[in-house]
Amino acid sequence: MENSIDFEEPLTAQRCSQSLSSVEDAIYVIGGKWKLKIIIALQEHGNIRFNELQRIVSGISARVLSNELKDLELNGFVKRIVHSEQTPVVVEYISTDYSKTLKTVIMALSEWGRIHKKNLKEDVFEK
Known part of the structure; x- marks a missing residue:
């Protein structure tokens, strides 16, 4: 298991600060218990009505x-589509192309989580 991050350029205080700021911004937007689960559900299922989405993301309140x-x-991760021509009015949610830019991030987090869980089970961390 590698413990260092390979930076293309030398890590300066300014670059470190910029990187931390960018990570904070990303976590602010997609962080929390539910946001990534919702994004993934929308990407997997396409157009989803509210109640169906609530069933898929189990445990979340309305x-x-x-x-x-x-x-x-x-x-910009979700688009709300209102079908007002129908009675009753139907509202669907769909993931945007912009949300699909998170795919590599989600895959990297998934892989890291898998490795982390394996490490915990194998008790590889010093105590």
Whole structure:
């Protein structure tokens, strides 16, 4: 297991500060318990109505899902589609092309999580 990060350029205080700021911004936008789960569900299932999405993301309340969807829509990850020509009005949610740019991030996090869980099970960390 490698413990160092390979930077292309020497790590300066300014570059470190910029990197930390960028990571903080990313975590602010996609962090929390539910946002990535919602994004992944939308990417896997396509157009989803609210109640169906709530069933897929098990354990989330309607209020929290509504707030998370608003945040994700504001940040360009989710598009809300209203079919007002139907009665009753149908509202669907869909992931945007922009949300698909997170695929490599999600895959990297998934791989890291798998390795971390394996390390915990094997008790490779010093105590």
